Amino acid sequence: MTIYDTELAVLPAQYIETVTRAGGLAVMIPPQPITLEQATSILEGLDGLIITGGADINPARYGQDKGPHTQDSEDLRDALEDTLLTAARQLTLPILGICRGAQMLNVHLGGTLHQHLPDVVGHDRYRVGDGVFHPEPMTITEGSRLHQILGEGEVPGHVSHHQAIDQVAPGVVVTARGFDGTIQGIEMEDYPFGLAVQWHPEENLDDVRIVQGLISHIRS
Numbered sequence: 001m002t003i004y005d006t007e008l009a010v011l012p013a014q015y016i017e018t019v020t021r022a023g024g025l026a027v028m029i030p031p032q033p034i035t036l037e038q039a040t041s042i043l044e045g046l047d048g049l050i051i052t053g054g055a056d057i058n059p060a061r062y063g064q065d066k067g068p069h070t071q072d073s074e075d076l077r078d079a080l081e082d083t084l085l086t087a088a089r090q091l092t093l094p095i096l097g098i099c100r101g102a103q104m105l106n107v108h109l110g111g112t113l114h115q116h117l118p119d120v121v122g123h124d125r126y127r128v129g130d131g132v133f134h135p136e137p138m139t140i141t142e143g144s145r146l147h148q149i150l151g152e153g154e155v156p157g158h159v160s161h162h163q164a165i166d167q168v169a170p171g172v173v174v175t176a177r178g179f180d181g182t183i184q185g186i187e188m189e190d191y192p193f194g195l196a197v198q199w200h201p202e203e204n205l206d207d208v209r210i211v212q213g214l215i216s217h218i219r220s
Contacts (some may be wrong), residue, residue: 014202015052022211031077039087047218048094051081051101062112069116082108096214097196099161105196111169117162121180126159133158133203138184144175145195146185149213157199164198193217
């Protein structure tokens with residue numbers, strides 16, 4: 001049954017629940033045309049910025065043509081998130097990226113993506129299909145902020161992605177990798193809190209440590 005025959009601005013409820021369980025209050029910013037001044041005004045009223053998962057980023061943003069496996073882009077969302085990241089960095093607002101959010105942060109800072117990871121690693125273990133998120137082992141770099149938050153050198157991360165970070169942007173370091181070496185976590189150097197993971201921590205509501213890490217930094 002069709003309820004709305006139109007486009008919708010939606011976000012999976014797990015993101016909201018994760019922020020709530022971590023002790024925060026989530027405020028959604030839907031895709032819309034926005035100026036840097038408007039983005040700055042919005043973010044001045046918030047304590048942190050989370051860029052969530054979603055559709056593939058337009059490859060033109062990192063200097064590539066669209067590959068055969070890349071989804072049609074959501075240019076309005078791409079532009080919104082890029083502007084929000086610019087404003088957040090100017091405000092030194094804490095930033096957390098999740099899945100697409102990690103990719104967007106890397107692209108925003110000048111990095112590139114693998115448009116179809118199976119072509120690179122020879123398997124599609126990070127995406128089993130049918131909207132299923134399943135855990136894969138993630139190795140965390142000792143001494144990183146992510147390691148400090150999780151307190152472990154290896155954690156299970158729920159995944160469902162066919163793209164990943166390729167060339168790491170200037171000023172960004174890799175702090176987590178998958179079992180095959182795929183980049184699964186990055187952090188911004190010389191920035192108070194700029195962290196992103198390729199996996200989906202919101203898909204494991206029994207472990208909200210990553211979002212708690214963001215909120216703990218805000219409150220410190």
